[in-house]
Amino acid sequence: MxxxxxxxxxxxxxxxxxxxxxxxxxxxxxxxxxxxxxxxxxxxxxxxxxxxxxxxxxxxxxxxxxxxxxxxxxxxxxELFVEDYRLARRGKLRIAATYLPANFLIPHWAASFKKENEDVELLITTTNSKGAFDRLQQYKADIAVFGGDMPGSHPTTIDAEELYEDELWFVVSPEHKYANQIVSLHQIIQEPFIMREKGSSTRERLFSLCQTYNVQPPMVSLQFNGLHEAIRSVMAGYGANFVSSIVVREYVERGLLARVFVNDIHLTNKIAICVRKTERQSELVKKFIDICKRETLSN
Known part of the structure; x- marks a missing residue:
């Protein structure tokens, strides 16, 4: 041809x-x-x-x-591989990431990476889990970073290495009646919830949890496309949220939000870094992964 x-x-x-x-x-x-x-x-x-x-x-x-x-x-x-191999510290690194790591982990990792590799161009794309895997498989990304309930059915052509587990918390305003209290799943689900749009992995986890325990799913009273908007509405004194601890830990420590401890419920998100299987990793990919691991251990 x-x-x-x-x-x-x-x-x-x-x-x-x-x-x-x-x-x-x-x-x-x-x-x-x-x-x-x-x-x-x-x-x-x-x-x-x-x-x-x-x-x-x-x-x-x-x-x-x-x-x-x-x-x-x-x-x-x-071509990028050859250039990277020849120059070692120059080139382009393309990262596809889901919402959680893209907004709350990668900015810090990227800053640490750039301090040590100033001449490397980082291109970061935020997408859903399928989009991240697709970009990796189609050679549109060199690394995919996934945050959520790691699917057992992720593509067999991809290697996923778990970095750590992130807890999922129920949170409310500090003035809420359930602030810092231990309650049942049935009790907290009676509260109005403020959440991201349908398709959000955390929202799906909450609804799946309700199905597992045969509890009616909560009423989503307010729905936002952005997570920050949902959190701020809860901080303002209305409703509850089910969210990654990475997102709200600082707010809880500062007293702007309060946890609700639900009996016998302990869910986590997997934070994983993914590469194409059986493919030799470039020096840039290795360096970025090493920094992700180092920063994860230091926190």
């Missing part, structure tokens, strides 16, 4: 038009069109179909574009 023509086709699909691709490549539009026609002839299959004034991909073209995206992402990964 003509890889040059495949890359040309890939750039056209990424840019969304032959005209934009021609500008990106700094060649004429007719030249791009001509090479694409030659590529189709070589393949013996159509890549595009006419739709009104524009063009769109055939079913084969869609699948080929996806495979080309993975191929050229891997090509870029190989």
């Amino acid at each position: 003509n890889l040059h023509a495949l890359k040309l086709f890939y750039i056209v699909t990424e840019m969304g038009s032959i005209t934009m691709a021609a500008k990106e490549l700094r060649i004429s539009q007719p030249a791009v069109s001509s090479q694409l026609k030659k590529f189709e002839k070589e393949l013996g299959l159509s890549l595009f179909k006419q739709e009104g004034r524009g063009i769109s991909l055939t079913e084969f073209g869609i699948e080929l574009a996806e495979k080309a995206r993975n191929l050229f992402a891997l090509e870029q990964q190989i």
Whole structure:
């Protein structure tokens, strides 16, 4: 297969038009069109179909574009690997992380890493667990950091190393009747809850807990897309929240929030760092993981 023509086709699909691709490549539009026609002839299959004034991909073209995206992402990964190996302290490190570590752990880890590796570019993407695993598998990330109920069904192509366990706490305002009290799950669930949107891993853990103990799930009276907004509403004196101790420990220590201790309930989040299995880790990946472990042990 003509890889040059495949890359040309890939750039056209990424840019969304032959005209934009021609500008990106700094060649004429007719030249791009001509090479694409030659590529189709070589393949013996159509890549595009006419739709009104524009063009769109055939079913084969869609699948080929996806495979080309993975191929050229891997090509870029190989180029970065060579550059990293040659220069050791230079390069780019791409991290995909779920909400909890992205907001409450990685900023500190990244700062420590940058102090020792000033010339390394860190690119951090916040996504959900599936997105983090997908980015790692598709070579769009070098490391994935996961915080939550570690799924036993995570991809077999990924190695996940647990860094530590983070407790999940019920919290309320210090003036709340259950502040610093020991209560039953049934009692705390009767309170109105302020939580993140549906799909939040902690919210799902709470509802799963209720199902396990055959307790009616709580009424979510206020729902926010951001965790900080939900916490501040609880601090203002309304409702309860079920949340990672990483998020609220400082507020509890300062007396701005109070824990509610629920009989026989002790849930944790797993904080894990993930890499692709059977692949030699670059020096940059090793350095970042070492710093994550060091910072975790020091806390």
